[in-house]
Amino acid sequence: MLTMNHLAKVYRTEVVETYALRDFNIDVKEGEFVAVTGPSGSGKTTFLTIAGLLETFTGGEYHLDGMEVSKLDDNARSRIRNEKIGFIFQAFNLIPDLNVFDNVEVPLRYRGMKAAERKQRIMDALERVGLASRAKHYPAELSGGQQQRVAIARALAGSPRLLLADEPTGNLDTQMARGVMELLEEIHREGATIVMVTHDPELAARAQRNVHVIDGQVVDLTEEPRFHSQTSHA
Amino acid sequence: MPMDILPILASLRRHKVTAILLILEIALTCAIVCNAVFLIGLRLDRIHTPSGVADNELIMVRMSNIGGRSDVRARTLEDLAALRGIPGVRSAAILAQTPFGYSGTTSSIKLSSDQKLPTISYVSTYFGEGVVNAFGLELVQGRDFSADEYHWLQDLNLGLPGSSPRSVIVTEAVAKRLFPDGNALGKDVYIYDEPSRVIGIVRHLVTSQEWVPGQEDYSMILPMRVSPDAGMGGTYVMRTSPDQRDRVLDAAVAKLKGLDPRRVLTQKSTLEKQRATFFSADRATAGWLIATCAALLVVTALGIVGLGSFWVAQRRRQIGVRRALGARRVDILRYFQTENFLLATFGIVLGMGMAYGISLFLVLQYELPRLPAHYLPMGAVLLWLLGQGAVLSPALRAASVPPVVATRG
Numbered sequence: 001m002l003t004m005n006h007l008a009k010v011y012r013t014e015v016v017e018t019y020a021l022r023d024f025n026i027d028v029k030e031g032e033f034v035a036v037t038g039p040s041g042s043g044k045t046t047f048l049t050i051a052g053l054l055e056t057f058t059g060g061e062y063h064l065d066g067m068e069v070s071k072l073d074d075n076a077r078s079r080i081r082n083e084k085i086g087f088i089f090q091a092f093n094l095i096p097d098l099n100v101f102d103n104v105e106v107p108l109r110y111r112g113m114k115a116a117e118r119k120q121r122i123m124d125a126l127e128r129v130g131l132a133s134r135a136k137h138y139p140a141e142l143s144g145g146q147q148q149r150v151a152i153a154r155a156l157a158g159s160p161r162l163l164l165a166d167e168p169t170g171n172l173d174t175q176m177a178r179g180v181m182e183l184l185e186e187i188h189r190e191g192a193t194i195v196m197v198t199h200d201p202e203l204a205a206r207a208q209r210n211v212h213v214i215d216g217q218v219v220d221l222t223e224e225p226r227f228h229s230q231t232s233h234a
Numbered sequence: 235m236p237m238d239i240l241p242i243l244a245s246l247r248r249h250k251v252t253a254i255l256l257i258l259e260i261a262l263t264c265a266i267v268c269n270a271v272f273l274i275g276l277r278l279d280r281i282h283t284p285s286g287v288a289d290n291e292l293i294m295v296r297m298s299n300i301g302g303r304s305d306v307r308a309r310t311l312e313d314l315a316a317l318r319g320i321p322g323v324r325s326a327a328i329l330a331q332t333p334f335g336y337s338g339t340t341s342s343i344k345l346s347s348d349q350k351l352p353t354i355s356y357v358s359t360y361f362g363e364g365v366v367n368a369f370g371l372e373l374v375q376g377r378d379f380s381a382d383e384y385h386w387l388q389d390l391n392l393g394l395p396g397s398s399p400r401s402v403i404v405t406e407a408v409a410k411r412l413f414p415d416g417n418a419l420g421k422d423v424y425i426y427d428e429p430s431r432v433i434g435i436v437r438h439l440v441t442s443q444e445w446v447p448g449q450e451d452y453s454m455i456l457p458m459r460v461s462p463d464a465g466m467g468g469t470y471v472m473r474t475s476p477d478q479r480d481r482v483l484d485a486a487v488a489k490l491k492g493l494d495p496r497r498v499l500t501q502k503s504t505l506e507k508q509r510a511t512f513f514s515a516d517r518a519t520a521g522w523l524i525a526t527c528a529a530l531l532v533v534t535a536l537g538i539v540g541l542g543s544f545w546v547a548q549r550r551r552q553i554g555v556r557r558a559l560g561a562r563r564v565d566i567l568r569y570f571q572t573e574n575f576l577l578a579t580f581g582i583v584l585g586m587g588m589a590y591g592i593s594l595f596l597v598l599q600y601e602l603p604r605l606p607a608h609y610l611p612m613g614a615v616l617l618w619l620l621g622q623g624a625v626l627s628p629a630l631r632a633a634s635v636p637p638v639v640a641t642r643g
């Protein structure tokens with residue numbers, strides 16, 4: 001589904017070059033639920049923005065669903081974001097001027113979907129996150145947990161194959177976080193591929209697989225202890 | 235539909251005060267500009283009133299005699315002969331009235347001697363031998379006066395028998411007004427007690443003094459000879475080529491002074507200058523109205539740019555989110571263009587009502603003509619274009635917000 005080989009991302013300013021990602025390799029299979037962990041500033045968000053085609057990369061290769069991403073122009077990237085990818089952000093990122101219904105509708109309108117189908121999908125998605133009764137509410141009238149569930153509904157409404165979540169529970173208390181996590185697990189069971197960046201080890205443990213990022217590189221946590229035990233034998 | 239309007243309206247409803255202020259600004263601009271453009275048009279129409287005469291070729295010299303003179307008629311013919319001798323002079327005549335002057339003579343015309351109310355009143359009347367040639371008028375029907383048709387104006391004023399004009403040349407406007415359904419040529423009309431026959435019709439001849447709107451061409455010419463001391467006096471009118479006017483003017487004054495040094499020069503001017511002076515108030519008013527319109531349009535455009543920029547900055551995050559959710563650059567561009575179009579449309583609709591109100595006020599208060607309806611769609615198009623032009627730069631800035639803003643803020 002998502003394969004990165006020797007991917008590099010350099011942020012250049014006048015003064016410094018920051019290697020946010022270097023020789024970054026990852027392979028996420030269709031239907032997997034991967035949690036990405038790592039210290040702050042290690043490059044997790046950078047990985048997710050590149051994976052979600054929000055940003056370009058500096059070197060290496062990235063294949064998404066069989067397509068070579070570096071070959072896509074801006075409009076093609078927009079279309080893929082719209083049709084194949086659902087985003088869930090730490091800061092919810094609902095549009096404050098639009099009510100819940102209109103917020104969930106945003107990606108569907110960019111897809112040029114007919115009004116009847118849009119309405120059906122919006123109400124289905126809101127039903128799933130348990131907020132159908134709040135369709136006419138504005139984001140400011142909802143709790144953080146409810147807002148994040150609206151954001152999930154917005155990501156789900158377009159039935160994306162890939163769901164990318166950047167610390168989706170980072171701004172929520174434990175109970176709300178648990179609710180969001182259960183929702184993600186349910187979505188995963190229904191077949192979506194999920195890549196979730198998280199700080200929370202408890203949440204990470206509930207994913208099928210953990211990927212640890214340090215200093216812009218994926219580190220294999222499963223092999224490391226073996227490596228250590230071998231050296232201790234020697 | 236290129237961009238869905240409902241969510242834009244929904245979003246605007248959350249910024250009511252700002253949106254309403256901008257709508258009011260657009261409405262006021264639309265209303266004032268519609269009326270101002272109409273008023274400017276009226277002034278410009280006036281300024282460009284066709285005179286019928288050779289505006290750029292005519293020069294005028296007026297002298298006033300000190301003390302009476304006995305042989306004034308003979309002296310006048312001598313003056314004219316001398317003026318015709320100046321190189322570059324194509325024609326010279328002495329006329330009692332000139333176009334765009336501040337004074338003139340008006341007469342009324344009846345179609346029969348026993349008619350109580352005249353068919354047409356206040357027709358500007360030109361006296362002088364050779365008016366058609368001197369002014370360079372375009373004769374569309376009939377002929378010019380022949381030499382034996384002329385009488386001395388002074389004799390007419392004294393009521394001498396046989397001195398009243400038996401022929402007249404009128405403008406097309408006068409002919410049409412006198413005989414709306416037929417040809418005026420050859421018909422008898424009554425200006426004095428005895429009938430005068432219409433022997434010629436000229437295309438245009440502007441009145442010699444201020445006119446009632448729509449009657450700028452209400453003029454006629456009577457076959458009367460003029461001399462400097464004949465009641466209203468006389469102006470020497472010469473025709474020359476435009477680039478020789480100043481030189482010929484100087485030469486003419488010198489010639490006339492040479493023939494009789496006791497004369498005092500009271501006017502020395504080109505018709506072009508006289509025309510410009512006549513319309514100077516109109517030009518000033520038009521200029522002031524144009525400046526007002528320009529200022530209003532600039533202020534409104536700046537308002538749109540300012541508010542647009544503010545909204546783009548304020549919505550930077552949500553633009554990034556929209557991009558992340560699949561909006562193309564062009565979708566973002568269209569969002570702001572559509573939003574502006576909607577605001578402008580509300581403003582224009584309101585502005586049309588206000589324009590009508592302002593017009594009504596001007597009609598009642600200043601007896602100005604009513605704003606013609608076609609100025610409203612014109613104003614609408616102008617403000618739509620202004621809005622789209624002004625919002626383009628903020629909208630392009632919005633379209634260039636990268637999608638990564640959604641994660642990085």
Ligand SMILES: Nc1ncnc2c1ncn2[C@@H]1O[C@H](COP(=O)(O)OP(=O)(O)O)[C@@H](O)[C@H]1O
Nearest residue numbers: 011018019020039040041042043044045046047
């Ligand atoms: N736009 C940017 N310009 C310069 N440096 C950046 C930019 N975005 C991120 N970085 C740097 O890249 C590194 C990785 O950042 P990030 O991916 O946000 O880490 P994480 O999400 O793991 O906290 C950090 O050193 C950060 O300062």
Ligand SMILES: [Mg+2]
Nearest residue numbers: 044045046166
């Ligand atoms: Mg991060």
